[in-house]
Amino acid sequence: MSPNKTIHLTVNGVHYERTVEPRLLLVDFLRDVLDLTGTHIGCEHGVCGACTVLVDGRSMRSCLLFAIQLEGSMIETVESLGTVDKLHPLQESFREYHALQCGFCTPGMLMTGIDLLRTKTLATDEEIRDGLSGNLCRCTGYEHIVAAIRATAKSRKEIT
Ligand code: FES
Ligand code: FES
Numbered sequence: 001m002s003p004n005k006t007i008h009l010t011v012n013g014v015h016y017e018r019t020v021e022p023r024l025l026l027v028d029f030l031r032d033v034l035d036l037t038g039t040h041i042g043c044e045h046g047v048c049g050a051c052t053v054l055v056d057g058r059s060m061r062s063c064l065l066f067a068i069q070l071e072g073s074m075i076e077t078v079e080s081l082g083t084v085d086k087l088h089p090l091q092e093s094f095r096e097y098h099a100l101q102c103g104f105c106t107p108g109m110l111m112t113g114i115d116l117l118r119t120k121t122l123a124t125d126e127e128i129r130d131g132l133s134g135n136l137c138r139c140t141g142y143e144h145i146v147a148a149i150r151a152t153a154k155s156r157k158e159i160t
Pocket of ligand 2: 099100101102103104105106136137138139140
């Protein structure tokens with residue numbers, strides 16, 4: 001087995017230096033090394049989108065990246081959004097529009113939604129649906145998730 005490597009990266013504004021096995025996936029690094037369990041593991045092969053996080057501002061699947069590939073990167077996970085007492089505007093819309101049921105897909109949906117809100121006009125539902133096409137939800141039928149993102153895009157609340 002290859003020797004462990006030391007990596008330096010920023011997660012949710014906090015700088016970390018950790019020594020990890022080269023085979024460690026980013027999703028496992030977040031959950032098991034940093035104890036950030038908000039990012040979920042679903043299919044583990046790039047299909048479901050449950051593990052979506054932002055890497056240097058763009059949504060990516062953390063089950064398809066090795067942690068050692070992220071040297072020097074800035075990662076944002078669902079924990080970077082709001083708190084129970086002060087939800088992020090997109091989380092508030094998810095609550096208001098009942099955009100989740102079991103909640104398993106929700107962290108990935110939220111982080112994909114943040115990427116879309118930051119980078120797209122989201123002027124049409126088609127654009128929202130296209131942007132969400134890599135995230136699977138087995139519960140909601142997607143209508144309420146689209147509605148929540150549409151409402152956030154329309155309100156133009158500050159998206160950070
Ligand atoms: S767990 Fe990564 S895409 Fe499904
Ligand atoms: S809310 Fe259950 S998978 Fe989306």
